[in-house]
Amino acid sequence: MIANLVIEELRSIVGKNWVLDTPEDLATYSYDAFLPEFKPDAIVVPSSTEEISGIMRLANRERIPVTPRGAGTSICGGSVAKEGGLIMAFHRMNKIIEIDPENRCAVAQPGVVNADFQKEVARYGLMYPPDPASLFVSTLGGNVALNAGGPRGVKYGVTRDYLLGLEVVLPTGDVIRTGGKTLKNVTGYDLTRLICGSEGTLGIITEIIVKLVPMPPAKVTLQAIFSDLDDAAKTVSAIIGSGIVPTTLELIDKVVLDVIGNYGGAHFRKDAEALLLIEVDGEAALVQSQGERIEKFCKERGSVEVERARTTEEAEKLWQARRTAFGAVASLMPNCIVEDATVPVKRLPEMIRKILELAGKYRLKIGVLAHAGDGNLHPLIMTDLRDKDEMGRIDRALEEMYAVAIAMGGTLSGEHGIGIAKKRFLEMEFSPSALRIMRGIKKVFDPNNILNPGSFL
Numbered sequence: 001m002i003a004n005l006v007i008e009e010l011r012s013i014v015g016k017n018w019v020l021d022t023p024e025d026l027a028t029y030s031y032d033a034f035l036p037e038f039k040p041d042a043i044v045v046p047s048s049t050e051e052i053s054g055i056m057r058l059a060n061r062e063r064i065p066v067t068p069r070g071a072g073t074s075i076c077g078g079s080v081a082k083e084g085g086l087i088m089a090f091h092r093m094n095k096i097i098e099i100d101p102e103n104r105c106a107v108a109q110p111g112v113v114n115a116d117f118q119k120e121v122a123r124y125g126l127m128y129p130p131d132p133a134s135l136f137v138s139t140l141g142g143n144v145a146l147n148a149g150g151p152r153g154v155k156y157g158v159t160r161d162y163l164l165g166l167e168v169v170l171p172t173g174d175v176i177r178t179g180g181k182t183l184k185n186v187t188g189y190d191l192t193r194l195i196c197g198s199e200g201t202l203g204i205i206t207e208i209i210v211k212l213v214p215m216p217p218a219k220v221t222l223q224a225i226f227s228d229l230d231d232a233a234k235t236v237s238a239i240i241g242s243g244i245v246p247t248t249l250e251l252i253d254k255v256v257l258d259v260i261g262n263y264g265g266a267h268f269r270k271d272a273e274a275l276l277l278i279e280v281d282g283e284a285a286l287v288q289s290q291g292e293r294i295e296k297f298c299k300e301r302g303s304v305e306v307e308r309a310r311t312t313e314e315a316e317k318l319w320q321a322r323r324t325a326f327g328a329v330a331s332l333m334p335n336c337i338v339e340d341a342t343v344p345v346k347r348l349p350e351m352i353r354k355i356l357e358l359a360g361k362y363r364l365k366i367g368v369l370a371h372a373g374d375g376n377l378h379p380l381i382m383t384d385l386r387d388k389d390e391m392g393r394i395d396r397a398l399e400e401m402y403a404v405a406i407a408m409g410g411t412l413s414g415e416h417g418i419g420i421a422k423k424r425f426l427e428m429e430f431s432p433s434a435l436r437i438m439r440g441i442k443k444v445f446d447p448n449n450i451l452n453p454g455s456f457l
């Protein structure tokens with residue numbers, strides 16, 4: 001519980017309407033896209049860096065936990081108040097401060113929605129590549145804090161690869177700036193990259209400088225259906241090994257294809273065991289010839305049907321299955337657990353086989369969706385939290401799955417972060433010495449552990 005006097009002090013910083021504490025507000029902010037719910041004591045909605053600095057000084061003085069929150073689409077429980085206290089929301093800080101075509105960069109506040117940002121920079125013939133599938137709601141602040149990736153990651157990389165600089169309010173209330181508008185910067189430790197992906201545990205991101213790239217003039221979109229999942233998975237590593245760098249290389253397995261079909265999305269032929277959605281972008285002549293090569297490649301490796309979009313509308317239609325996948329799967333059972341195991345791309349077929357084996361062994365309904373081109377798998381576990389026996393089997397299956405992913409040279413998380421979802425597995429990937437360094441870093445930034453406590457460390 002936060003004392004009334006402190007709530008009044010908060011109101012004096014942000015204005016009386018911007019501290020929310022009705023039961024409806026608390027319920028609304030008590031969950032994100034992961035499973036457990038945690039009620040905050042209040043939600044504070046600042047409008048400036050100065051206000052955030054004031055809030056953090058107060059929170060640090062009173063030892064009140066503060067959890068930053070963008071759109072709350074975190075799949076690892078990053079944006080819920082695990083130890084109560086304040087949720088800090090950024091929807092008043094949603095301005096694009098500057099688009100600077102000469103320096104090919106832009107400056108934005110954390111509450112800007114990714115898709116809105118993409119649209120604005122496109123008006124200058126520029127592109128901001130990080131495109132998490134949640135882009136129509138997720139915010140740049142959340143994207144930076146979780147180092148979001150997305151379907152374009154195969155060619156363009158992830159949020160970190162576009163981040164030039166940050167303004168950050170530390171848990172003590174101090175404000176720091178890191179990086180800037182230059183492409184090159186090797187001055188001191190790279191705090192920009194340390195904060196990126198730190199899951200809102202080191203500082204509050206209040207301003208973001210990102211690099212932009214020229215909008216590619218053309219793209220070609222293809223969909224390849226396979227009657228054998230293994231053939232599809234092997235085609236992924238074969239395409240990557242061929243020298244073509246696809247923009248997107250997504251895989252959807254039969255379980256998910258069937259759910260999409262029943263949901264009223266696209267329908268696929270009966271023998272479809274897997275679908276690859278492939279996109280290449282660049283100069284028109286080049287992408288046309290790459291499209292032809294990929295088509296041939298897929299057919300040679302067992303694809304039973306390849307469709308190449310001739311218009312933007314046809315391309316959109318091919319994207320429909322991928323775009324509806326999450327919604328379709330989430331609608332099937334009361335809960336859906338989205339996992340994020342990531343392996344070197346050559347090990348993708350093996351990892352998919354392992355996931356299917358675990359589904360059988362532990363009697364689970366698991367569909368596989370993957371940013372396959374970068375080995376980033378999203379096994380989707382359709383379940384019901386109230387089924388304690390099944391939750392126990394899921395726990396055991398996940399432990400086995402992540403142990404295998406790490407043994408293959410992979411990682412616990414390609415893009416969703418650790419949060420509370422995978423905290424128990426951290427020791428599989430890091431030695432005690434590495435974890436000691438991370439805990440030490442957290443202590444330097446946040447001596448009283450008030451920022452997003454209960455998260456992954």
Ligand SMILES: Cc1cc2nc3c(=O)[nH]c(=O)nc-3n(C[C@H](O)[C@H](O)[C@H](O)COP(=O)(O)OP(=O)(O)OC[C@H]3O[C@@H](n4cnc5c(N)ncnc54)[C@H](O)[C@@H]3O)c2cc1C
Pocket residue numbers: 032033067068069070071072073074075077078079090110131132133134137138139140141142143144145146147148149150151199200201203204205206326415416452
């Ligand atoms: C349907 C669906 C599809 C998704 N697809 C993808 C995908 O393709 N790729 C991908 O990477 N992720 C994906 N995600 C996960 C999620 O959308 C991303 O991680 C996204 O970056 C979170 O943004 P957000 O604004 O919702 O942040 P939130 O969920 O609100 O917060 C995420 C984390 O960032 C911290 N945070 C938020 N704002 C700030 C700030 N200003 N300063 C400091 N910390 C902050 C929070 O404390 C939390 O730890 C998906 C999620 C869903 C539900």
